[in-house]
Amino acid sequence: xxxxxxxxxxxRVALVGNPNVGKTTLFNRLTGLNQRIANFPGVTVERKSGSxxxxxxxxxxxxxxxxxxxPRSLDERITYEVLVGRRDEAPDLVVCVVDAGNLERNLYxxxxxxxxxxxxxLALNMVDAAxxxxxxxxxxxxxxxxxxxxxxLVASRGKGVDELKKQILDPPKPAQGYRWTLMDAVDAKIxxxxxxxxxxxxxVQLDHGRMEILRALAEDEALDTWRQIAPGFVRHxxxxxxxxxxxxxxxxxxxxxxxxxxxxxxxxxTVRRVxxxxxxxxxxxxxxxxxxxxxxxxxxxxxxxFQAVFSWATPAMDLIETGMSALAAGIQSxxxxxxxxxxxxxxxxxxVGNVVxxxxxxxxxxxxxxxMEDTGYMARSAFIxxxxxxxxxxxxxxxLPLLSSYACAIPGIMAARTLDxxxxxxxxxxxxxxxxxxxxxPVYTLFIAAFIPAGTLGIFxxxxxxxxxxxxxxxxxxxxxxxxLKRFVFTKGSESYFVMELPPYRRPRARQILWRMIQRxxxxxxxxGKIILAxxxxxxxxxxxxxxxxxxxxxxxxxxAAQQREARYAEAETLLPTPDMALPALEGSLxxxxxxxxxxQSIMQQAELEYAAALDSxxxxxxxxxxxxxxxxxxxxxxxxxxxxxxxxxxxSAGLVSAFAAREVIISTLGIIYSVADxxxxxxxxxxxxxxxxxxxxxxFTPLVAVSLLVFFVFALQCxxxxxxxxxxxxxxxxxxxxxxxxxxxxxxxxxLVYQGGQLLGLS
Numbered sequence: 001x002x003x004x005x006x007x008x009x010x011x012r013v014a015l016v017g018n019p020n021v022g023k024t025t026l027f028n029r030l031t032g033l034n035q036r037i038a039n040f041p042g043v044t045v046e047r048k049s050g051s052x053x054x055x056x057x058x059x060x061x062x063x064x065x066x067x068x069x070x071p072r073s074l075d076e077r078i079t080y081e082v083l084v085g086r087r088d089e090a091p092d093l094v095v096c097v098v099d100a101g102n103l104e105r106n107l108y109x110x111x112x113x114x115x116x117x118x119x120x121x122l123a124l125n126m127v128d129a130a131x132x133x134x135x136x137x138x139x140x141x142x143x144x145x146x147x148x149x150x151x152x153l154v155a156s157r158g159k160g161v162d163e164l165k166k167q168i169l170d171p172p173k174p175a176q177g178y179r180w181t182l183m184d185a186v187d188a189k190i191x192x193x194x195x196x197x198x199x200x201x202x203x204v205q206l207d208h209g210r211m212e213i214l215r216a217l218a219e220d221e222a223l224d225t226w227r228q229i230a231p232g233f234v235r236h237x238x239x240x241x242x243x244x245x246x247x248x249x250x251x252x253x254x255x256x257x258x259x260x261x262x263x264x265x266x267x268x269x270t271v272r273r274v275x276x277x278x279x280x281x282x283x284x285x286x287x288x289x290x291x292x293x294x295x296x297x298x299x300x301x302x303x304x305x306f307q308a309v310f311s312w313a314t315p316a317m318d319l320i321e322t323g324m325s326a327l328a329a330g331i332q333s334x335x336x337x338x339x340x341x342x343x344x345x346x347x348x349x350x351x352v353g354n355v356v357x358x359x360x361x362x363x364x365x366x367x368x369x370x371x372m373e374d375t376g377y378m379a380r381s382a383f384i385x386x387x388x389x390x391x392x393x394x395x396x397x398x399x400l401p402l403l404s405s406y407a408c409a410i411p412g413i414m415a416a417r418t419l420d421x422x423x424x425x426x427x428x429x430x431x432x433x434x435x436x437x438x439x440x441x442p443v444y445t446l447f448i449a450a451f452i453p454a455g456t457l458g459i460f461x462x463x464x465x466x467x468x469x470x471x472x473x474x475x476x477x478x479x480x481x482x483x484x485l486k487r488f489v490f491t492k493g494s495e496s497y498f499v500m501e502l503p504p505y506r507r508p509r510a511r512q513i514l515w516r517m518i519q520r521x522x523x524x525x526x527x528x529g530k531i532i533l534a535x536x537x538x539x540x541x542x543x544x545x546x547x548x549x550x551x552x553x554x555x556x557x558x559x560x561a562a563q564q565r566e567a568r569y570a571e572a573e574t575l576l577p578t579p580d581m582a583l584p585a586l587e588g589s590l591x592x593x594x595x596x597x598x599x600x601q602s603i604m605q606q607a608e609l610e611y612a613a614a615l616d617s618x619x620x621x622x623x624x625x626x627x628x629x630x631x632x633x634x635x636x637x638x639x640x641x642x643x644x645x646x647x648x649x650x651x652x653s654a655g656l657v658s659a660f661a662a663r664e665v666i667i668s669t670l671g672i673i674y675s676v677a678d679x680x681x682x683x684x685x686x687x688x689x690x691x692x693x694x695x696x697x698x699x700x701f702t703p704l705v706a707v708s709l710l711v712f713f714v715f716a717l718q719c720x721x722x723x724x725x726x727x728x729x730x731x732x733x734x735x736x737x738x739x740x741x742x743x744x745x746x747x748x749x750x751x752x753l754v755y756q757g758g759q760l761l762g763l764s
Contacts, residue, residue, distance in 0.1 A: 017097035019065035100130035180262030200230035307464030316360035324353030351536025351668035358442035405435035451706035548629035561614035568607030716747035
């Protein structure tokens with residue numbers, strides 16, 4: 001079967017390969033930035049495609065990474081079904097991307113793709129890293145052995161990509177025939193099984209029948225897919241399994257051993273090691289993945305990241321804050337006073353601005369996560385954490401979905417598809433929202449900056465350590481929750497094992513990291529632009545209406561203040577030496593330094609200070625009455641009795657309700673509430689929080705209240721999008737509901753213990 005890519009006919013080229021072999025990097029090189037992201041038909045697995053640069057009729061598709069076409073996870077199943085044309089139109093050409101430094105393991109899936117009889121090109125990636133590690137690949141010999149063209153390249157630097165493009169535009173014919181041998185006992189059964197399968201399921205092509213039989217023979221899940229379609233074939237396979245078991249034939253490993261028996265000699269013949277010593281990656285791994293030093297180094301890395309996220313972003317955050325204030329002032333100077341101007345300044349600019357100001361910190365977090373992934377350390381972190389994960393009943397395979405949840409729970413939950421164990425997948429989904437996502441970052445930052453002192457403990461600041469503690473609290477609780485779920489809820493299922501290749505250490509690619517940061521900032525900006533903008537407008541109306549008439553109360557307070565001031569002045573007049581003498585001026589020095597006149601002047605100045613304070617108090621009471629009487633105040637007051645034991649007043653309670661739409665919305669909610677209340681002052685939100693007082697003068701926000709609120713946010717599930725994606729991944733509302741209930745209860749109890757326990761210890 002040939003492929004004519006020179007014509008205007010649309011040609012589809014699929015990229016296939018193991019995870020961490022630079023497949024996505026190569027995809028970006030081949031397509032530039034002309035990419036489209038969608039889902040595969042019928043499933044929510046992300047599908048990236050784009051046009052080959054300079055050849056718009058050639059579509060390049062980036063398939064999910066897979067170690068084998070005998071799939072165990074959803075991602076692997078999608079890759080297989082696309083390749084055989086079962087889920088999408090079969091590709092015309094497959095580019096198999098392999099890591100030149102780990103050739104034998106990578107070639108396994110390549111050998112399976114070759115068997116499908118689609119034209120194949122082997123992209124031998126990361127040859128530079130392989131050579132640095134003392135490995136030299138004989139490319140012509142490899143081409144001869146495999147029967148497919150091989151293109152060496154370094155995708156991260158674009159080296160060899162042009163040669164690969166030429167090869168794509170001049171593709172080979174499919175390799176003919178099987179070059180590896182199956183054990184005789186199994187191979188002898190293939191023809192009869194293939195005939196039976198095709199008779200019962202005519203949609204199966206004859207050239208795919210052999211692979212389907214081997215899949216069904218090796219994996220129970222694969223066999224189950226044929227129970228309704230080809231019951232006779234299934235019975236035959238089950239009988240065959242019994243027969244093989246009685247004869248002591250290792251039928252489950254028939255394909256694996258056959259392929260490696262073919263690939264092993266090929267690798268020995270084509271790969272030459274020129275250095276006998278341990279590679280640089282090996283020497284680094286001896287320290288970074290050490291049983292004791294590895295976890296310690298991992299913790300230091302995390303503390304350093306959170307410290308940098310907290311301190312490095314400050315100048316940019318100040319700049320954004322200043323810009324937002326200038327924007328609000330500019331709007332007020334141009335537009336006439338009125339509710340529309342108040343909505344724009346106090347609702348839109350304040351609401352969205354109070355969230356957008358945290359964009360620098362989120363970008364920094366993604367920068368460090370990208371750095372970990374690009375250098376290969378992310379895979380090491382999974383390896384390190386695997387030992388801990390085993391203690392809670394999960395495998396290291398859950399580490400990457402959970403680490404992804406540091407950015408956002410949604411991709412973390414979706415990444416759980418890579419787990420081949422259904423019980424592990426469900427447990428990972430249930431605990432992923434406990435990992436502190438970037439939406440929690442603005443909340444952490446606001447309250448830590450306002451209430452945690454800026455001192456240092458050695459090289460680490462208190463604020464950075466506080467941030468690290470928030471992340472660790474969620475992580476530890478995720479492990480505890482996983483252990484409890486496995487012990488008491490998900491009690492059935494087989495044990496899982498974690499197998500993952502550690503890629504060689506690589507130089508980080510600035511372009512790739514920058515690209516990820518831009519993509520993430522777009523997601524954040526869109527979120528702020530849609531959800532938070534809409535919430536800000538609604539919340540402004542809820543905080544501003546209905547209007548409360550407080551003129552009578554204010555007039556009364558002002559009259560009382562004036563009377564008190566007059567009484568003070570009358571007291572001062574009694575001290576005058578003669579009744580017809582005038583009171584001295586409030587400001588300026590008295591001639592001769594008369595002590596009596598100085599005493600009179602002091603009383604008058606005190607009277608003025610008390611009068612001004614009384615007017616301020618009246619204004620605050622009036623503004624507070626407006627907020628309390630508004631719709632959002634009413635909602636907060638309904639919840640206040642329930643939330644008061646946690647130290648939360650009605651304003652925080654109202655903010656928590658609004659945060660259910662998205663966690664960071666609480667920032668815009670508090671910003672709107674305090675902006676409406678303090679519109680004349682124009683103070684920063686953190687200063688407004690620190691200055692807020694109950695009617696009896698007690699501060700609303702204390703360090704203990706702030707910690708209680710932070711703990712609540714660590715554990716609470718306040719994200720409708722997360723619930724929706726969990727519903728889609730579990731195909732039921734049962735587990736998302738259980739997730740929301742247990743996390744809400746956990747947040748309330750933990751926050752209650754912190755606040756009440758702190759009070760018992762005399763903390764404030």
